[in-house]
Amino acid sequence: MRRATPRRGDAARERAVGDAWNRAVVARAVKEPEEETIPSDDFKPEELKFRDIVSLWVTQILQTYGDKESKDNAPVCEGVIDDLVGGPIFLALYPYFRRYGGVFKLAFGPKVFMVLSDPVVVREVLKEKPFSFDKGVLAEILEPIMGQGLIPAPYAVWKNRRRQLVPGFHKAWLDHMVGLFGHCSNALVRNLDKAAASGEVVDMEERFCSVSLDIIGLAVFNYDFGSVTKESPIISAVYNCLQEAAHRSTFYFPYWNLPFATDIVPRQREFKKNMSIINDTLNGLIKQAQQFEGTDDLEELQNRDYSKVKDPSLLRFLVDIRGADVTDVQLRDDLMTMLIAGHETTAAVLTWGLFCLVQKPELLKRIQADIDEVFGDDDRTPTYDDIQKLESVRLCIAEALRLYPEPPILIRRCLEDVTLPKGAGDVEVTLIKGMDIFISVWNLHRSPECWENPDEFDPFRFKRPFKNPGVKDWAGYNPDLLTGLYPNEVASDFAFIPFGAGARKCIGDQFAMLEATIAMAMTLRRYDFELQKDPKDIGMEMGATIHTAGGLPMKIKRRTPAA
Numbered sequence: 001m002r003r004a005t006p007r008r009g010d011a012a013r014e015r016a017v018g019d020a021w022n023r024a025v026v027a028r029a030v031k032e033p034e035e036e037t038i039p040s041d042d043f044k045p046e047e048l049k050f051r052d053i054v055s056l057w058v059t060q061i062l063q064t065y066g067d068k069e070s071k072d073n074a075p076v077c078e079g080v081i082d083d084l085v086g087g088p089i090f091l092a093l094y095p096y097f098r099r100y101g102g103v104f105k106l107a108f109g110p111k112v113f114m115v116l117s118d119p120v121v122v123r124e125v126l127k128e129k130p131f132s133f134d135k136g137v138l139a140e141i142l143e144p145i146m147g148q149g150l151i152p153a154p155y156a157v158w159k160n161r162r163r164q165l166v167p168g169f170h171k172a173w174l175d176h177m178v179g180l181f182g183h184c185s186n187a188l189v190r191n192l193d194k195a196a197a198s199g200e201v202v203d204m205e206e207r208f209c210s211v212s213l214d215i216i217g218l219a220v221f222n223y224d225f226g227s228v229t230k231e232s233p234i235i236s237a238v239y240n241c242l243q244e245a246a247h248r249s250t251f252y253f254p255y256w257n258l259p260f261a262t263d264i265v266p267r268q269r270e271f272k273k274n275m276s277i278i279n280d281t282l283n284g285l286i287k288q289a290q291q292f293e294g295t296d297d298l299e300e301l302q303n304r305d306y307s308k309v310k311d312p313s314l315l316r317f318l319v320d321i322r323g324a325d326v327t328d329v330q331l332r333d334d335l336m337t338m339l340i341a342g343h344e345t346t347a348a349v350l351t352w353g354l355f356c357l358v359q360k361p362e363l364l365k366r367i368q369a370d371i372d373e374v375f376g377d378d379d380r381t382p383t384y385d386d387i388q389k390l391e392s393v394r395l396c397i398a399e400a401l402r403l404y405p406e407p408p409i410l411i412r413r414c415l416e417d418v419t420l421p422k423g424a425g426d427v428e429v430t431l432i433k434g435m436d437i438f439i440s441v442w443n444l445h446r447s448p449e450c451w452e453n454p455d456e457f458d459p460f461r462f463k464r465p466f467k468n469p470g471v472k473d474w475a476g477y478n479p480d481l482l483t484g485l486y487p488n489e490v491a492s493d494f495a496f497i498p499f500g501a502g503a504r505k506c507i508g509d510q511f512a513m514l515e516a517t518i519a520m521a522m523t524l525r526r527y528d529f530e531l532q533k534d535p536k537d538i539g540m541e542m543g544a545t546i547h548t549a550g551g552l553p554m555k556i557k558r559r560t561p562a563a
């Protein structure tokens, strides 16, 4: 099996690249603009991927915005910029959160931004006042790739598109997707049989990336990347474009907008070529879908028998349901956004989930026994009902999302002044119009104020209530509210937000939970795993996101499920 995208090097090299990266961008933040117009030579972003973009959003904000003196009332954490480099920024923010609390202003060098890690405050921003914020610098960096797709889209576009996209994830379609997830996960586990027989070490992160890529391609546009078995030119093009977005963010001026830049500058030519590959493929798929006249009756679409539908993709649904005002460009942007948003996120939770489980052999045995109880020795693919019964697997996925949220930081920019509730803090802070905000999902998910033994992998914590009157107006975690596939922001009163919350919450949360539960259950049912590296060396990458540095090498052994 080969991975569709270039692999990263060893952990030391990862750190070197990341270090150079952070130093280049942070150096830019503290130098006068005229001293430097290009990043230093030691920074080579060739292997940056989508997940690294988050790091850019973070560092971009560090470079561009903030007013230390503004009348926001927030505690100010001052320091030297070097304290923030040398590791992922979201990790560096954790000790400051412990020292300064759930709302503080980080002022390192000339730059300032607000860090929010308090559930009551986060509830206010995401749920109560979602339209007082936009995606700020995140939208600026993603726009050349995702265009006006849902993630970067400004409010006016977002409102329209969200209304059309959400019905696409209806019950009948998700039920049908369960079959697809089983089919693709089956290919994954069959492929692992060879490694189990030969004793070969496999990188499980790579395998999970491939299966989630194949799933998103088929589900969203009925396109088979087949990445479990071969390389894919289109996905390499996607990654290359994301790298270019990363590269662009290190420059002071948008030279790529200069006349002829896309024809003269080699990397701009490359970018243009890759964007053409992606656009040609997606446009071809859109045209193909448009050739067949379907019904535009939403009720009929949502109730159809998907087992009889030739093309059950989300694209097909969007083409059928599209309003007269939706252009092909908008459809392309929607597809591109979903391809990016729905791929590595799911691969990451599977990777970290397995990483945590192999370190707890007793727990792993218990989860495998639960899986055996549902399937016995029947080697079938899971149904929707099975997933409901597989509560402990779902809780493992949720717990992996708590400990390793992807993305670990949500980014916003204030469109108007917003006064925050106090939460665990003593003072009332006002977010000032124009200010950049990091909502630290990482801090929230590991806050000792909200979780017992927050660093412990303990999936069954979600079965126990937790309260802390010290966080004013926080309802605590209530397992009685655990009704859907995972313990969401309602059950945790915004202490657990792996899929975000409020109006801009992830539209693929159910999809992702079903997919991850099936892939995890089918993998654990068939194999035992032995980690081939010291867990301490399975570090995080330098970006603000959290894939492993160097993969998840495992030896695997076929197991016999209990009848």
Ligand code: HEM
Residues within 6 Å of the ligand: 150, 151, 162, 337, 338, 341, 342, 343, 345, 346, 349, 406, 407, 410, 411, 497, 498, 499, 500, 501, 503, 504, 505, 506, 507, 508, 509, 511, 512
């Ligand atoms: C484990 C898997 C996933 C995780 C952890 C995840 C996480 C998130 C988060 C945190 C947000 C909110 C971002 C913000 O508020 O700034 C988001 C938004 C989004 N996600 Fe996901 N996601 C996952 C899977 C998916 C999948 C499978 C799809 C599509 C098939 C998807 C599509 C989207 C879209 C379109 C948005 C933008 C929603 C909007 O702004 O209205 N995600 N995701």
